[in-house]
Amino acid sequence: MKNRKHSKTDYDFLNPLVDRPDLEPDPDFIMSLRKKIINNDKKKFRMPGNFNFVGVSLLAIITLSLLMYTIDFSDDSLSTLQTEPASHSDTTQVPNYDIKDLITANYSYNSMYQKLLEAEMPDRHAAEVFILYLEALKNNDAEQYGKYSVNHMDGTTETLMTQYNEIYYNTFYIENITPSKGEPVYEVNLKFTQKGGNTGAAKIYIQFFDSKVSINQSLENFITDVTAVNVPKQTVSIMETVEFDTLCFNGRLIVDMYMNTKFVNGCTTDKGEIESVLSIIDNIPIKEPSQEESDERLTALQQTDNYQIYLGNSVAYDERKYTITLYEDGIFQYQPMGMEGLGDITTKPYVEKYSELKKLLDEIAE
Amino acid sequence: MESEQVMIEHLYDEYRNDVYHFSLYFTNNKQEAEDITQETFIKVMKNLHQLKDVNKRKTWILSIAKNTAIDLKRKQKLINFLPQLLKGNGLKTHDDAQDENRLINTENWRELQKAILTLKPHYRSIVILRALKEISVKETAEILGCTEGKVRVDLHRAINQLKKELAIIDGGDYREESKTF
Numbered sequence: 001m002k003n004r005k006h007s008k009t010d011y012d013f014l015n016p017l018v019d020r021p022d023l024e025p026d027p028d029f030i031m032s033l034r035k036k037i038i039n040n041d042k043k044k045f046r047m048p049g050n051f052n053f054v055g056v057s058l059l060a061i062i063t064l065s066l067l068m069y070t071i072d073f074s075d076d077s078l079s080t081l082q083t084e085p086a087s088h089s090d091t092t093q094v095p096n097y098d099i100k101d102l103i104t105a106n107y108s109y110n111s112m113y114q115k116l117l118e119a120e121m122p123d124r125h126a127a128e129v130f131i132l133y134l135e136a137l138k139n140n141d142a143e144q145y146g147k148y149s150v151n152h153m154d155g156t157t158e159t160l161m162t163q164y165n166e167i168y169y170n171t172f173y174i175e176n177i178t179p180s181k182g183e184p185v186y187e188v189n190l191k192f193t194q195k196g197g198n199t200g201a202a203k204i205y206i207q208f209f210d211s212k213v214s215i216n217q218s219l220e221n222f223i224t225d226v227t228a229v230n231v232p233k234q235t236v237s238i239m240e241t242v243e244f245d246t247l248c249f250n251g252r253l254i255v256d257m258y259m260n261t262k263f264v265n266g267c268t269t270d271k272g273e274i275e276s277v278l279s280i281i282d283n284i285p286i287k288e289p290s291q292e293e294s295d296e297r298l299t300a301l302q303q304t305d306n307y308q309i310y311l312g313n314s315v316a317y318d319e320r321k322y323t324i325t326l327y328e329d330g331i332f333q334y335q336p337m338g339m340e341g342l343g344d345i346t347t348k349p350y351v352e353k354y355s356e357l358k359k360l361l362d363e364i365a366e
Numbered sequence: 367m368e369s370e371q372v373m374i375e376h377l378y379d380e381y382r383n384d385v386y387h388f389s390l391y392f393t394n395n396k397q398e399a400e401d402i403t404q405e406t407f408i409k410v411m412k413n414l415h416q417l418k419d420v421n422k423r424k425t426w427i428l429s430i431a432k433n434t435a436i437d438l439k440r441k442q443k444l445i446n447f448l449p450q451l452l453k454g455n456g457l458k459t460h461d462d463a464q465d466e467n468r469l470i471n472t473e474n475w476r477e478l479q480k481a482i483l484t485l486k487p488h489y490r491s492i493v494i495l496r497a498l499k500e501i502s503v504k505e506t507a508e509i510l511g512c513t514e515g516k517v518r519v520d521l522h523r524a525i526n527q528l529k530k531e532l533a534i535i536d537g538g539d540y541r542e543e544s545k546t547f
Contacts, residue, residue: 259413
């Protein structure tokens with residue numbers, strides 16, 4: 001910016017601004033954002049069709065890699081030919097244990113992975129081992145499971161795998177992580193929904209002995225119906241508890257690749273429409289958010305594709321009875337009028353319900 | 367996967383300053399400039415697959431920054447519309463950020479910056495891109511999604527408006543002074 005070319009223009013009077021103080025970003029901010037971008041937010045990352053923009057250096061690396069790939073396989077073509085037919089003829093899906101692929105494809109994995117990293121355990125590989133352990137159970141892969149589990153020789157493997165096969169893997173979330181006071185062991189409390197609809201819980205211990213990360217999980221610590229055993233099921237029924245006749249909403253949606261947005265809003269007093277909307281979000285399990293979750297929601301509120309639904313009465317429009325916030329990630333927030341803070345949030349993301357609601361609201365929008 | 371990481375790092379390193387500069391000129395607030403920069407790169411990362419012509423990566427990223435900056439201002443209005451929801455949650459508002467003394471201390475460029483903030487977002491963007499960042503007319507048109515002719519005309523109008531605003535701030539005729547440059 002300091003080496004501005006000085007051709008006379010109609011706007012040269014703005015030159016003092018070009019060299020204004022504090023123009024450069026704070027190096028700490030730059031570093032921290034760089035770290036965040038690289039490590040944390042790759043959920044929806046996709047390769048563009050053409051990537052020559054990374055410059056000659058990357059092009060050279062890729063070219064070199066391709067050359068090496070070609071040379072490597074041409075030198076060993078016989079062995080390649082001998083082994084490849086088996087893999088081509090095998091129609092069963094080969095388990096993929098690439099951690100990046102797994103956390104990119106599965107929202108729950110990604111969320112748990114980040115939470116485990118944030119726990120700052122003695123070995124950062126713990127997050128990876130934990131996810132791979134779950135994936136091995138999902139795939140009934142005893143060999144892979146044995147790499148991480150200390151229980152693989154005690155005869156419980158098959159039962160554990162059967163139980164994990166009854167879980168919707170996209171419903172996993174970590175409730176909390178507690179370090180042991182005496183040993184290099186972390187207790188991870190895991191929650192999930194089973195295919196029968198019950199909410200389950202499991203305690204999994206991550207151990208750090210002899211410079212190795214391993215997983216310890218006994219069958220006793222696998223509860224298949226936590227709602228029946230543990231806490232009473234807490235839900236919110238807005239339709240039964242709130243008196244209102246009007247439903248209004250607003251939201252801001254991204255409309256094109258340049259992130260242009262449009263504001264959508266609408267109101268309805270049509271009972272059928274109101275019922276359609278509320279029936280989707282009524283009676284979903286809710287909980288009081290933790291501090292961490294509250295912070296996360298506040299950040300999410302800054303993003304687009306979140307909606308707010310207000311319930312009130314047409315005669316006193318400004319007096320809202322209830323607010324429901326629908327976040328893009330499928331978490332919903334319920335807040336009665338006059339309540340401070342965030343109110344309650346759903347116990348897990350309901351992405352499908354969010355999509356259904358979004359569609360419905362778009363139809364109602366003015 | 368490795369290439370993806372290299373790409374995003376490269377994009378970030380290449381354009382982080384441009385995005386930040388644009389955001390700072392647009393808001394004159396460091397906190398908001400950081401917020402816009404962060405939001406822009408999160409959007410870039412999430413939507414990289416939409417970048418079909420990589421030669422337009424700069425205009426693509428800056429157009430996202432521009433839209434994000436405009437959005438931030440709209441959201442500040444939306445937040446005011448939702449005081450009940452946000453009350454007590456510790457969300458930093460524009461005023462809070464100012465209270466934190468993050469508004470940049472200014473000297474003789476202060477009036478120029480102040481005048482830029484009075485322009486409507488489209489004019490403000492044109493002045494920042496063309497006059498301050500020296501981005502070509504063609505690229506500015508791509509960023510703003512308009513024709514090159516409109517960029518030229520609107521820049522001229524924006525500069526005139528800016529000079530009028532400066533005349534008001536200074537209590538004199540800035541346009542006349544500027545003729546001597």
